[in-house]
Amino acid sequence: MDLGIATRTALITGADSGIGWETARLLLEEGATVVISDQDQDALDKAAKKLDAPSGKLFAFAADITSVDALAQLHEQVQEAVGDIDILVQSAGITGAQGLFHEITDEGWTKTIEIDLIGPVRLVRQFLPSLRKGGWGRLVFLASEDAVQPYDDELPYCAAKAGILALAKGLSRSYASEGLLVNAVSPAFIHTPMTDAMMRKRADELGTTPAKAIESFLEEERPYMELGRRGEPEEVATVIAFLCSDRASFVNGSNYRVDAGSVATI
Incomplete structure (x- = not known):
């Protein structure tokens, strides 16, 4: 499917691995120019090499999204590289x-x-003027199933992701008339470095293997994930890529769950 973004330029944070990296790959396949960002430049450079993009289509700049100064520098680098x-x-x-x-x-x-809510606020504040300029824009936040189905052992994360949904909805009301559409995607238990670390910790605590830790986690903690497995980053990135596209021209203020049914309510 042609997503209609071959002339567009995207910035993706958290893009040295996992969902962010897969999103970069898909947008590059659609012909977009892509800037990837994360905290570690060496990791970003390795991620960029794996993407193997044509010359002039991919750039990698490290930045800490919680730092106003770092985001200002990132903005300058992006402007210089791609406008x-x-x-x-x-x-x-x-x-x-x-x-x-x-x-x-x-x-x-x-x-x-600070990282999961205030960082995104600072990031959007820095790049909002660019997104409002052309009469066409897309802003996609990664939220989580935890935003609407909080778990008692990670309430700070749940609260921050609930804030992300409120932020996305509020922004979607403010700027849609200018052509900037804002949406969120809420994954559940995706095969990423973050959940790998969670499962290694669980395996250590239970005295078992990571594979058995995943199996018990699905059975005990995520019983509504009807597919009985972790999701893959590409399965989330596909939805994000759609929301970044011309094909999503009437989608605004929505939260797309990519969770195998994990959220128990409709």
Whole structure:
């Protein structure tokens, strides 16, 4: 399917692996010019090499989305390399502080929300003028099933992702008349470095293998994931790519769940 974005320019954060990387791959396949960003330049350079894009179609700039100064520098680098962007995909984030509510400190709450909610706010603030310029724009946030189905052992993450949904909906009302469409995608238990780390930790705690940890996690913690497996990053990236496209010209303020049925409500 032609997504109609061959002349568009995208910035994707959290793109050195996982969902962000797969989104970059799909947008490049559609002919878009893509800038990938994450915190570590070496990891980004390796990610860019694996993407193997044509000359002049892919750029990689490291930045910490929680830092106003770093984001200003990223904006300057993007402007110099490709000019204004048309598409912004905010995929950067962490699992953050885990444990029951009474076990999590102020520091745990603050760090998680700083990265998973305030970081995206600062990122959008920095690039919003570019997205509003051309009369056509797409902004996609990575939220989570946790935003609408919170789990008691990762409440800071759940609260931050609920904030992302509210942010996306609010922005969708503010700028749609200018051609900027804003949506969110909410995955559940995707095969990424973040869930790999979660499963290694679970395996250590249970004294078992990562494979058995995944199996028990699905059975005990995610019983509504009817496919009985982790999702793959490409399965989420496909939905993101659609929302970045001309094909999604009447989609605004929506939250697309890519969760194998994990969220129990309709």
